[in-house]
Amino acid sequence: MASHRRSEPGSLDRNTKVGMLTAAAAAATAAAITVVPATAAPALPKEPSATVRAQVDRLFEEAERATERFNEAGERADRLRADVGRARDRLARAQDRINTMRGLLGAFAGAQYRSGGIDPAVELMLSEDPDDYLDKAATLGRLTDHQARQLDELRKEQRRLGQERSEAARKLVELEAVRADAAREKSVVTTKLAAARRLLNEMSAQDRADFERASRTGDRDGALPDPPADGSFGPASGRAAAAVRAARSAVGRPYIWGATGPSGFDCSGLMVWSYRQAGVSLPRTSQAQRYAGRRVPLSEARPGDLVTYRSDASHVGMYVGNGQVVHAPHPGARVRYDPVGMMPVASVTRP
Structure with a gap:
């Protein structure tokens, strides 16, 4: 009768142990492979040149547009300053003409005043400084046709003077607006240029050289022949x-x-x-x-x-x-x- 030896509790036969050891080794190896960081190929250097050069070109282009708007604002400001100067000259000349007319009519007003009356229109025209006009009252006795025309011309000059003052004031307001436009465009230019310089400073020397060559010429090596020596x-x-x-x-x-x-x-x-x-x-x-x-x-x-x-x-x-x-x-x-x-x-x- 065959005898059967009972295995000891907790024991494994040899084949089972070998199988389990093999499985464990395989699992350990797989785990090791899983946790080892990948170092197979070095990372490629990032390629900033195309993107960064495009950004710098765009910033320079935007700055150039803002520069032309700044130049336009400056040109308009120059024209407006000239207009304001001419308006001031016209105002001064008009005021001189009015002062002369007031002086002539003031003499007549003084004469009328002494004789007991003054034309209300003349009084209205001369109300700003009557004492000065009354001092000149010795020569005229009554309003002649010539003096009536002078009075009418004085009224017209005063209207023209008011219009000149309004126009000069409008030009000054416009000039201030143009100056504000120029200041805004200047701010845009300086901001764009500062951003472009930051990007350029981050480039390598080679990238900067490439940018300079490519920025307008399309990156052509030896893009241009030398200009003729004789200037022809x-x-x-x-x-x-x-x-x-x-x-x-x-x-x-x-x-x-x-x-x-x-x-x-x-x-x-x-x-x-x-x-x-x-x-x-x-x-x-x-x-x-x-x-x-x-x-x-x-x-x-x-x-x-x-x-x-x-x-x-x-x-x-x-x-x-x-x-x-x-x-x-x-x-x-x-x-x-x-x-x-x-x-x-x-x-x-x-x-």
Whole structure:
């Protein structure tokens, strides 16, 4: 009879132990694999250049638009200041004429006063300072036709003087509003530029160099041939040629927003200064420069033509031939040559 040995309580046979040990080892190995952090491939360096450069370009573009609005406000303020000055001159002259008329009529009023009566209309006209008029009362005895005409002219002058005063006051209010506009645009420009500088400061030196190259030229290596050494950019009129020479002489000078040279320029300021050297007065803003002459197709551009960019004409350069413009690109850059097609062309204008 076969005998059966009972297993001791809590004991495991060998095969069971081996199986359980194998399962435990497998589980431990799996757990170890699960908790070990992944270090297979190093993280790729983040690629800020495209995004950051696009942000900086956008900020510079917005600052440039605000700069042109600031320039426009400044130009309007200059016109209004001139208008206010002329209005003040007219007021002074009108007041002198009224004072003279009052003096002549005052003499007549004095004579009438001594004779026992004074015309109510004359009294009304002269009521501000009757004593002064009564001192001149020795020469006239009665209101002649000539004096009646003087009285009528005095009334008209007083009405004109009131209108001049109202107009001068309106111009002063408008001037204050324009000054406030300019202050707001200045704040926009400085805010945008500060944000752009912060982004630029976060770039590596290589990224900044790439941005400078790509900011207007489309990131083309060796984008432009050198300009001709003899300055021969093709046919141009005498004044256009003089403006081109002036613009070329400004190459290398810094972009300074709101500036019209000679030490620095914004985009439209460079055009103003260059044509001023040729004896030609241009409007201050790129938007106004767009209409400061005859419009021509880009295919017919000549040296000295003004090339405006973007649909709102918020940037401008001067065509100098050889497929190039000279322009002040943006804050932080210097006046330089770039391809005429660096941005969408809005118009070409021949002053």
